[in-house]
Amino acid sequence: MEKETDVIIVGTGAAGLFCALQLPESEKITIITKDDAQNSDSFLAQGGICVLRSEEDFDGYFEDTMKAGHYRNNRDSVEMMIRSSRGIIDLLLGYGVEFERRNGELAYTREGGHSRPRILFHEDITGKEITGKLLEQAKKRGNIAIYEHTEMIDLLCQDNICYGIVAADRWGKVFPVQAKHTVLACGGIGGLYRHSTNFAHLTGDGIAVALRHGIQLLDVNFVQIHPTTLYSKKPGRRFLISESVRGEGAVLYNAKMERFVDELLPRDVVTAAIEKQMELDEKPYVWLSMERIAKEDILNHFPNIYQRCLEEGYDVTKECIPVVPGQHYFMGGIQSDLDGRTSMECLYAVGETSCNGVHGANRLASNSLLESLVFARRAAKDIASENMPAEQKSGIQGNAAELFLPENYTDKKKLCQENKEMVRQEIERMKKEYEQQHNHDVKCG
């Protein structure tokens, strides 16, 4: 692996790959990933990707996003995401992504928190369809090199300017990679939780390096719990039962087989209702029934969910399945502006690792793939403008590798363990701080 590049991107999810594809082909781009290239949460996305269908839906889409986010969203980010959505879909179609169509026209589905259908989908494997096609494109580009099982363990930085990363390869060899621009696209934090829908290797590494180097974070107290993951006694990643199942008519039942909540309320509200119900029922799950959806629709729209449940012993066309809430998404992250810039020069953050406030306190279903793509593209454009401080330019011409001190990385395992603990503690600290502030605001009226 070359130790100097123009742009180093950490992560082969939708955000990292799209950023790479949107950069000029004259840039030398290196992408690394901790695992196999297709092992990212982007590949797991089931439900779909939102889009502004027509100008007439702008206010509705904006309001749904704000309402789900408890109005703690950054309005400029929300507007930017919605306004850019059609252009993003056109680019995806150009890369060969296929969405469900009816009579030749794009078909839209609906999920919890949406006042109308505005979600494009590909069966129930939309993330695989989109990210797989992006990966295919990236592999074709002569200017993009992808290294699997290569992990970022630190940043190369000085005086708040980023000069690249410190990486470890699959054999544990640690080395610096110098770059004019560094993009963190390293996803969420599910690997820090016992029950999560995320890949276990997603452990908030971007957040950890940000904490180590005083890079600004935002909203790290906002962690989304998905209301419906398939209940299982087995350890490991929880299988998600997409919200679009409820959007298409599935309902929740308590132990007495009675409905107890409006299933299309935003995620956090449904989660709270399920948790309360589990306590009342003294059960570790509630039931989800797909009996109101025609068998043919289940098999066409949700083949992956159907198959996976069958493997777990449930035929969703005939019986209810047990579901339980699980950690799903991280609304907070490294604070970024609308161009993905962080508080450190030449360092960008995009996708789930970043936070520009677009989701507020709670993400609206199917907004995250879109958000990842919109702001990854904007970051690529900003990088292409070659806007960088003089020190950075001379740092590359000089030897930024001197910033790499091998003695700091002799025990990589310990460092990674410390990183995880640091992120956990920061989330807990910020949650407490937020609750205190919230209680104070309520008391003061």
Ligand SMILES: Cc1cc2nc3c(=O)[nH]c(=O)nc-3n(C[C@H](O)[C@H](O)[C@H](O)COP(=O)(O)OP(=O)(O)OC[C@H]3O[C@@H](n4cnc5c(N)ncnc54)[C@H](O)[C@@H]3O)c2cc1C
């Ligand atoms: C089960 C499931 C279903 C979902 N369904 C939907 C949906 O229907 N619609 C929607 O909009 N969103 C959905 N989401 C959310 C969405 O998939 C993610 O938020 C989004 O894809 C994040 O993309 P990303 O590129 O930021 O991160 P990811 O796709 O998670 O990619 C992160 C990448 O960073 C790499 N990485 C991490 N740390 C390091 C490190 N230290 N060094 C090197 N590499 C590293 C990982 O290996 C990976 O390649 C779903 C999520 C899950 C888990």
